[in-house]
Structure formats: C-alpha cells, structure tokens
Amino acid sequence: MENNLLLWIILCPLISSVVVRLFGKTLGRKAVHWVASGSVLLSFALAVTSVAQFVGSHHIQVHKVFLWLDTDLFQTWVGFQLDSLSCLMVCIITGVGSLIHIYSTGYMAHEKAFERYFAYLNLFMAMMLTLVLADNALLMFVGWEGVGLCSYLLIGFYYSDHQNADAGKKAFVVNRVGDFAFIIGLLTLFWTMGIQTGVWSFDFQDIKEYSWAIENVHLFGVSAAVFVTLMMFIGATGKSAQIPLYVWLPDAMAGPTPVSALIHAATMVTSGIYLISRLSFLFDMAPATLHVIAWIGGLTALFAATIALVQNDIKKVLAYSTVSQLGYMFLACGVGAYASGMFHVTTHAFFKALLFLAAGSVIHACHHEQDMRKMGQLKSKIPSTYKTYLIGAIAISGVFPFAGFFSKDEILWQVWNHSKALWIIGLVTAGMTAFYMFRSVFLTFWGDRRMDDHHWNQVHESPASMTAVLWILAGLSLIGGWVWWPGFMQLSSFFPHWLESSVVVHHAHGSHAAEISLTLISLGVALSGIALAYQIYVRKLFSTQKLKETLSFVHRCLEHKYYVDEAYEKIWVQGTKKLSQSFSIFDQRIVDGVVNWTSRALKFCVFVMGSFDRFVVDGLVNLSGYITASIGLMVRKIQNGQIQLYLATMLAACGVLTALWVKYYLLQG
Amino acid sequence: MFESHILSWMTFTPLIGAFLLLLVPGKKVQWVKGIAAGFTLLPLLMSAKLFCAFDRAQAGMQFVERAEWIPGFNIQYYMGTDGISVTMLLLTALLSFLCVLASWNIEKKVKGYFFLFLFLETGMMGVFAALDLFLFYIFWEIMLLPMYFLIGIWGGIRREYAAIKFFIYTLVGSVFMLLGILAIYFYGLNPHTFDMVALAKQGGLLGNSLWLGLPFSKVVFLALFFGFAIKVPMFPFHTWLPDAHVEAPTAVSVILAGVLLKMGVYGVFRICYPFFPDAAKWFAPALAVLAVINIIYGGLCAMNQKDIKKLVAYSSVSHMGYCLLGLAAMTFVGLEGSLLQMFTHGTSTAMLFLLVGVIYDRAHTRGVNDFGGLATQMPVYTFIAMIAFFASMGLPGLSGFISEVFVLIGSFNADAFFLSQGGELVFQSKSIFMICTIFAALGVVITAAYLLWTIQRVFLGPLPEKWNQLQDIQPREMVTLIPLAFLAIGLGIYPMPILNLLHASLTQLTQWVTGL
Secondary structure, eight states, rough: OTTTTHHHHHHHHHHHHHHHHHHHHHHOOOHHHHHHHHHHHHHHHHHHHHHHHHHHOOEEEEEEEEEEESSSSSEEEEEEEHHHHHHHHHEEEHHHHHHHHHHHHHHHOOOOHHHHHHHHHHHHHHHHHHHBBBBBHHHHHOOOOOOHHHHHHHHHTTSSEEEHHHHHHHHHHHHHHHHHHHHHHHHHHHHHHHHHHHOOOOHHHHHHHHGGGGOOOTTTTHHHHHHHHHHHHHHHHHHHHHHSSTTHHHGGGOOOOHHHHIIIISSGGHHHHHHHHHHHHHHOOOOOHHHHHHHHHHHHHHHHHHHHHTTTBBHHHHHHHHHHHHHHHHHHHHHTHHHEEEEHHHHHHHHHHHHHHHHHHHHHHSSSSSSSGGOOOTTTTTTHHHHHHHHHHHHHHHHHSSHHHHHHHHHHHHTTOOOHHHHHHHHHHHHHHHHHHHHHHHHHHHOOOSSHHHHHHHOOOOHHHHHHHHHHHHHHHTTTTTBBOEEEEEOOOOOHHTTTTTTTOOOOOOOHHHHHHHHHHHHHHHHHHHHHHHHTTSSSSSOOHHHHHHHHHHHHHTTGGGGGHHHIIIIIIHHHHOOOHHHHHHHIIIIHHHHHHHHHHHHHHHHEEEEIIIIHHHHHHHHHHHHHHHHHHHHTTTTTSSSHHHHHHHHHHHHHHHHHOOOOOTTTO | TGGGGGGHHHHHHHHHHHHHHHSOOOOHHHHHHHHHHHHHHHHHHHHHHHHHHHTTOOOOOOOEEEEEEEEEGGGEEEEEEEEHHHHHHHHHEEEEEEHHHHHTTTSSHHHHHHHHHHHHHHHHHHHBBBBBBHHHHHHHHHHHHHHHHHHHHHTTTHHHHHHHHHHHHHHHHHHHHHHHHHHHHSSSSSSOOHHHHHHHHGGGGSSSSTTTTEHHHHHHHHHHHHHHHTTTTOOTTTTTHHHHHHOOHHHHHHHHIIIIHHHHHIIIIIIIIOOOOOHHHHHHHHHHOOOOOOOHHHHHHHHHOHHHHHHHHHHHHHHHHHHHHHHHHHHHHHHHHHHHHHHHHHHHHHHHHHHHHHHHHHHHHGGGGOOOHHHOOOHHHHHHHHHHHHHTOTTTSHHHHHHHHHHHHHHHHHHHHHHHTTTTOOOOOHHHHHHHHHHHHHHHHHHHHHHHHHHHHHHSOOOGGGGGOOOOOOOEEEEEEHHHHHHHHHHHHOOOHHHHHHHHHHHHHHHHHHOO
C-alpha cells in the first residue's frame, strides 16, 4: 500500500538538521531546541500513524519516491517500506530518539556549539530511519554509512581534544572495515542471484523471493549463501561492535552522553541485528554462518562482560556492557532465534538508554566527573537519578518482571535448545552482568562519600527535562518486556507473532518443566550476582584491594582490556603506516627515481653528444682556424715596419724567383 | 546559426576572449579579470544550453559540425558530442569559470596568466568536442603549452622542474599517440581517414592483420593507451602528477585534476575501445590489475604525504584507478561507473584543491602537520571542507559513492562476461576481476583512513596559537566552492540527470566493444 508518510518520517529530522545547522546561531538556543525536538516528535507521530495504518490494512506500507539509479542491468528506487520489522525499529528509534532529544535540551543547556550538536543528532535520526525504512539494500547502505558519519561527528563533538577526535576516527575506520565486507557480500549476492535467476535487483522484496537460487552456487569452497551471509555478518560486527571489530565502541564514549545513549546503545549499534533479521531467510540457508555468529556473539558477550568487571569509568562500564548485550543479541540470531534477538534489541533500547541517560545525569550533577572511585553516597543527593539508574540496573540484570528478564530468558531458553556450551556462556555472562551493574550502582550511589566538600556541595539534581525522560524510560524498562512472556506462563506472546510476517521465527521446543527450571536458574544467577556485588562493595566482606593483589595478573589483563587495543595499534595502525611509508619511499626512490634517472641519462647522452659536437666537430673547425691564426702570428713578426728589411726581403724574393724562373722556365723551355 | 555551431562557440569563445585581453593595457587588472570571467562564463551558459538541448535518446553524435579542412589528407574540421563527451564539456565549462574566480588574487603578470588560461580552455573544450583524429591531436597539443607556462611561471619554488617534467612526460605520451594515429590513418580504413566516428563504427575491422610482424591492433592500441595512461595517470607513469600539483597555482591544479586527468580516460573511451575492441578485451585483465594498483598504491602513498596538495594529488591517482577498473570491466555498469567517476571526481577533487588554495593563501603553508584545530577558527571553511572530504571518500548520499559502487558492481563479475567472450587467461585465474574488485573495495577503507587522518590533523585538536588570526572563508571563495558542493550532494541523491546523458551512447559503445 502506497503511503507517502514514510518519506516524511525521514524528512522531518533531515530538514530540521539542515535548518538548525545553517541557521541555528541566528535562531537562538530556544528555537533550536524546539525545532530539533519538535521535528523528531513529529516524526514519531507520523511513525505511529503509519504503524496504525499498517495494522489497519494488514499490508506492507510502501513509498517509491523517485528512480535513483537506472542502468541497463538494474533499477533502484529511493523507496521505503514499512513491514512489521521496520515498524518495531521505527517506533524504537523515533520514540527513544524523541526522549533523548528532550533530555539533550537539558543536558546540553550550556553547550556553546548547541546548533552543531542538534543538527548532527537530527541528521542521525534521518539516517537511522533511512536504514530501517529502505526497501533496498543500496539505500539501506546509505543509512548504514550515514549513521556511521553522524556517529563520527558526534563522538568527535569535543574535537579540540585529540583523544576525542581519535575516537571518532577509529570508529569510522573500523566501521569501514566492516562496510568493506558488507559490500563484498552484497555484490556477491547481487551477481549470484542475477546469474542464477535473471533477476538483477537490490530490493529486499526480490532478494527474499529469489535468493534461494544462491544456495547451490559454490564460491571459494563454500556455498554462496554461506559466503554472502558471512561477509554481511562481518559488516554487522563493525556496526554492532562484535569481536573482532568491537574496539571502537568503548572509545566512542568520548561523545556527549545522550549521544552514547541514542547511537551507541539504543539504535545504531543494533543495526547489525536488524540487518540479520531483515535477511533472516538468507541466514537460515547458511547454518555454517549461524554457527559462527552464535559463537562470536557468545564469546563477545562473555569477553566484554569480564572487562566491564573492572572498569572505573561509569560510561566505560556501560559501554562494555553494551558490547556484551549486543553479543547476546547475536547469540540469539546465531541459534536462529532472530525474533528473540530483536526482542532484546527492544528491551535493551529502553534500559540501556535509561542507564546511559541516568549516568549522564550523574555526570551532569558531578560536573563532568566520570570516575566512580570519586563518587559514592550520591543516592540522597540525586534521588531521581538514583532510582531510575537502579531500575535500569535491575532490568539489565534480568530480574523478574523487568524488561531484561523476558528477553534474556527467551534467548537463554532458545540457546539451551541449541547448544549447552553456549548456554553456559550466556548464563555466566548474565551473572557477571548483574554483578558489574550493581557494582556500579553501589560505587556511585552507596558507600562512603569519596568526593571533596567543595564538589559535594555543588552536586545537584538534573532539571525536569532530564528526570522526566529518565522516569519515562524507567517505566518502559519495567513494562517493555511484557509483550513476550515465557511460554510456560501461557500469557501474551504478541512479539513473535508480530514479527512473523517479516522475520523467520523458529519456535523453541521443550518441556515446560525444563523451561521453568532454566528460568529459575537464570533468575538465581542474576540475584546471586547482585548479592555478591552487595557483599563486596557494601558489606565489604573482603577487600577489593586484596583481591586485586592476589589476582594481579588477571586484573591487569582486564584493566588493559586484554591488550587488544595495543595489539591492534601495533599491527594494524602502525603496520599500515609502515606500509604507506615504504610505498611512499618506493614511489620517490624507485618509480620517480627511474624517471629522474632516465632524465639524467638523457642529459648525459645530450652532454656527450654536445661534447662531441663541441670538441670534435666544432673542434676541427676551430683547429683550422687556430692553424691559420698561428701562421699569421708567426708571419706577423716579419712585418715590423723597417723599410730596409722589406727591401731586402723583396730583393731576396726577387732573386729566388728569378733563379727559379731561370732554372725551371728558361732552361727547360 | 548559434545552436548548430554551439560546440565551436564553446570552444573558441575563450580564445576570442584571450585575444581581446591582448588589447587591454596590462595595468587595467580589473578589466583583464572581468574579460576572463566573462569569456569563461559564456561557455558555461552555452553548456547549460547544451545540457538542455541534448537529446538523451540519441546514441550518435549531436551538434555535429563538419567542414573540409585539408582535403589532400582527408582532414576535416569535425566537431560533435555524444553522451561520452557531453558531461566532460559541462565539467570543463564549469571548472574553467570557477577557476577564473579562484584566480582573482593572482598578482604576477595578470594579463599573461588569464591569456594562457583562456587559451587552455579552448584546448580542453576542443579535445572533448573533436571528432577528427588530426583535430583531436592538435587540441591535445595546444593544451600542453599554456599548461607548461602556467606551472612554470606562476608555480611554486620548484616550478621549473615540475613544468618541464609535466611537459616532457606528456610529450613522450603524445609521440606514441601520434604514431598510433598515423598508423590508424595509413593502415586503417581505405580510403585513409581521420574520421573518429567512421573508424569507431568499423572498429572490429582494424583487426588482426600483422603489421611489421606484430598484431596491428594490439600494437596500436598499446601505443595509444600509453599516451592516455600517462595523462590518467596510471601507475607507474604517475610521478609527474604530484610534482605538477604541488607547484601549480590553485586554479591550475583544479584544472589539472578536474579536467586534464579525465582526458586520459576519455581517450580510452573514445579511441582505444571502439577502434580496437579485441585488443581491449585482450588487455582488460592487465588493466584491471593496473587499476587496482592505482587504487591501493595511490591511497597508501597519499597516507604518507606531509603536503596537503601532494596528498590530494595521490588521492587522485587512487580515485582514477576506479575509472580504469570500470573501463577494464567492459560491462555497461562498469563503464557507466567509470564515466560517472570522471565527473564526480572532477567536482570533489576540484573542491579539495580549491580548499587547499584557500588555506594556503592565508597560512602560506600546506604542511598537514602545521595545522590543527582549524574547525574552531574557521567553522564555515571546515564545514565545506567536510563535504569535500566525505564526497571524495565516497560516502553514500554523496556523488562519489554512486560512481564507485557502479564500478564495483560492474567489475565484480566481469569474469563471467570475459570468459564467455573467449578472453584469454592472462593470469591463470578465472576470477581475476572478482579478486581485483575485492582489493578495489579495500581501497575504500584506505581512503577513509587517510582522509580522516588528514581531517584530524588539519581541523581537529587544539588550535595552535599562531593560527588564531586566520580569517574564515570569504564570499568570493564560497562562490567557487558552493556550486561544487551542491553537485556533490545533489548528484549523490539524484544522479539521473547525469546518468540520463550517458545512457544511449554508452549502450551503443558497449555493443560495439563487446559485440553483444
């Protein structure tokens, strides 16, 4: 069904972005706040309307705007579609996006470059919406790279510090590595499908219909389906911060905190899972790829959780937690539970946005202090922030009936049916998650006060525009999971049914008894994680210092994030720089050297020829002249002006001539 | 009268302007500049007319002008344009005008500068409009002289070295090209002809006869290709480019990167491919490999440059590699990408050189490491620079993306086409194009790396104290940049205006070349 609203969902923030960027300074801070937030709210309203139309009509809403690329081989439109999957994403993006825009008006109230901030945030919204609404892979890629651009611009928002600029650059380049794989995957899909079926198209609809044809083609020793999906998954690891391309996300915390909440927690980083869900029919054809995804996801979840255990920067804890939770989502996709993955995307969007914004509120209150070791006892000073942060922590730990419980439980149940080893990894990660989240709660809000009086007295609760948003998100973190209850409870399972029309849904099989016991186990693990954190950081059952010393090697390892950044720096960054240096030297010395040497050789030839000309050819000429001149010089001496000598010479000559005349003429004749 | 001779008018209006300049006393600098601007604006307006009047459905030559010139040798004054050259004519007209504006602050020998500049524009227009090989060659050589003097007189410190290097290098290429043209004339069709359209139509017939014991078509193809490859510039004949760019004044760099480099690719499109399709197929895999070397090698060299201009010059080497790869693929999409890349690279690189010029005028240095934090001091400049950098990076939504993606799509599976055409296995690999494309796509990562690194070193970080007097960009400089920025964004969103121009002619060319 044609629906022209879809374009406007994107255009609202896009136009606002341009207006704010170009005229923001003239409009003033207040107007920019209204325009920027208003446009996203409007976009949210349009999104809800479109979703309502989708529900009402039971038809995918489409909007073909204009013919974008036209070649003899394929045609691609700037076209949008709204199916159940994009409905979900659009609602999350515009909903959470609106909240974060409103929050930002408070958080960035004293920022000088407010117009730049809101323009880029708006642009991000437009790009993210393009990503999820696009009806073809090329247009999706525009959004895919567009969000990367905005992420880059916002990570480096405080660019005058080199570290922040570095972080932005790192994010962009690492993402580009993923994009490189994504493009290769997309091209392979395009060509294999085209050759097999004669359908040359990037449209998702066509891909869905004709991609069966690529299963039997072999490429590089594997089925084309496996190759394509594997490449796309590598693309997803870039955007969604999985091993081996996760390194940019923790550094991305250099951006303003609302940006971390929106881009690096709730929306952009989940686009990898979106991609896999969008193409779930394709991934279903490639069990080998799914296997890889499950293990990469599981290992990333565990790996990042261990690092989060020892971080002292509150945002870094949340960053590694995000990486870990994203790993959870990939784990779900890897076992074929795409819907569960998307479910976790949804709940995670609520509670992780909440946690980041609450952390932002803490940072705002403490005058940009992010180190938890310098906080403590804040719960009385900033009660709203504390309560909402606590709700977020409970939700992410997976405590019933908060949102995180439902999605995490669903994933673990699906994983159990697939692989016990992965289930254990998931479970351990869940325990660690509960532990480090409550560690951050206790360190920040409980315990002793570790802040000096001067700063302590300046700590203040954030303005209403921020706390209101926190409370809304807290509410969502509570109820957000109530759309998919565990099977044994026989309550709503609205969520998977909703997604069924656009995503492959595999229903888990198993007895209720097993499901109940697994649920209890995971709940138990979460609660014991919380309890352990309580014992260590509140009751001080044993000293953390001692623990650090006994496990110094492990601790050092974790604190340095397994030295991955250092290794990447050495191998990739320095390696590339070395390579570029040697290429450059090669270019200068060899390639250009040959040119210069050729010219020198030519010059030498010219010199030799010139010398020959000058010394041999011209030399002969000069020699004859020289001889003439020398004779002249000698003869000149005779001509000295004495008449007598001339006379004598003349007489002598006459004598000689006469003698010769007589001898040769007269006597002969 | 006007419309039927629009190409001649476009070509020779600047020349009229050039001679008019000679009548103006050299001290009247404003007059000189005014005339130069006026006589580059006129071709721009005519190009707008050309753009509107161009028949998108027609594959053959349009706006044809034909007259006997030297009947004894069957040489004609033969001008015309089709989808392959029309975009280049538009680009030339646009960049020439913008460059005159960008040259407003030239102080040394103003009259001579603009005289040569107008002269140069005539040469460039002529190259793209000429349809007679002899005429083509004359225009090709005409360009060389003003370029030599523009670099050699108005250039930087090592200008003489750079100018001579440029001159001799190009001349060497031209010699081979001339030999190739003469070979085509004498051994091509009967009766002897320089008519490019006729020769293209008979392309296959120039075929495989032996000539001095060598296959005629391959030898002549290579001779011509060598001449064009120097212009592109293709590795390993590229080293004149960085030197020329570094020493040339801003506007000349823009012309050099924006128009002159394209002539190399254009020549291959117009002459090498249609004249010798079989040789082209024979050479295609090697060309693909050379193209990828251009992309990766140029990118890595760019990464290590300390001079921004040199960096942009090497990035041109890298980007022109995509043009070559699209050519090598010989598929419609690949060729289309290549042609589009010529246009988009022309706009984005022109922007980059103009931007370097802006900062050089103020700071008198181009060292990447001399700067930092300019975003704070020059926000508007930085904003425009970002557009240029990201366009050059091929960010989706900007023009460079579409051309690069077309090239990648076109070449990714050229193997199938290549083998089905009975291509010879040069590298003992059935998937040479696929591998080349993968490496070419890797170039995207390298491009991002060096451009972002440059952005960071120039615009981000703390502002050194010595630069806190720098003025932000001026209206005149904005005027030169904004049209290009609009093109970069506009064509990224809606490329059809350019693609529509190409379609018909490119379809025909693909048919000629592939014989399908």
